Amino acid sequence: MFRQDAYFLALVLSITLIFSSFSFPFLNLSVYAQTPATHISQQQYDKIKNCATDLSKKPTPVEYLTYFNCGHVSKDQSGRTVRQFTLIVQEHQKIPISYEGHIFDAWTYNGTIPGPTIRVTEGDLVRIRVINSNENEHPHSLHTHSIHFAKNDGVSMGGYPGGAISPGRSFTYEFIAQPYGVYPYHCHVDPIADHINRGLYGMMIIDPREPRPQMTEMAMLLNGYDMDYDQEGPTHLPPASLFETSQQDEKAGNVTEGANSNETSTDANMTHVSAVPAIKEKDAGKSERDNEIYTVNGKAFEYMMHPIVLQTGKQYRIYIVNMLEFDLVNSIHIHGSMFDYYTAGTDETSDYNTDIVTLTQGDRGIMEFTYDYPGTYMFHAHQAEFTDLGWMGLFDVRGDPVNHVAHSST
């Protein structure tokens, strides 16, 4: 054991020495440079970030996991990368939010809840044009977290036109992306809880100039729906017959064609359900708002129906944002493994290694993990009431067991 430790220490020391001797001569130069030269081009970086090629796509909740919209890219006169996005706000959108056929009367950015994951690199000039559709009845805005001028903050305090865009009008928010991290964006028009709960929110990732270690990446946005129903929890756990074939079935030899893909139509699943579970009348005098359905990425139990297929020994990174209204706390817990957690994603060093992280409203971070052993593992909120109301999913981990390797949590 001691010999292994000593060997490891020697290895780390020699790597550190090589690295520092390599980078030290450039250190003074890069500290003051506005955009330090990177060894990777914008195009190469966008490619390893899995930037979507179809920017007009409306990702399904399954596709949302890996749909990264990096915008329309150009360069300004100084050579700075410019990324342009368009978000169209539409009210009265009918969004399916459970396999049982529950429909949410939503307000959306680009027709989905959550809105598209906006992905940029630190130092980029970001332009986001928000169009409030003509048919809408309410003003809306776009408030992005991170650093920017007040006029681009999407808040009407101070009389900024971007704080409330009238129906039929548009506003273009502009900022230099900084600092790197993972952020929520949302409408900031009052009553703000209503504008958020209706569905006007999404995730924004600002990547560091030097790429993070490469691994398979996913986006998870936690939310809830106050459907103004009195009855808590109109959803039910999906019966096993509706699940996609899992690894256990595969081993039992009854795997079906295409069963390990994530491509099953969600609409097809809804046809199994003959009637949407009924909702009772609202209690008289009950004024406190609450959520009836909780989800990750917009649809209750979606990743139980379509387990996320992972491989043993492979590294995964999840960008996670909590946009739950009315409940103060949300969380994510993964079974069978531990993850390194980077609060807000604003540092290269992880804060701790855990299997559960608690998130208040607007909280976010980055999780990095591997699985050593194959099998089906749950991931879910550690609030059991949320779990039963939709916030639960499955990892279908495949491959041979791997020897446990120490996680780099420092």
Ligand SMILES: [Cu+2]
């Ligand atoms: Cu709004």
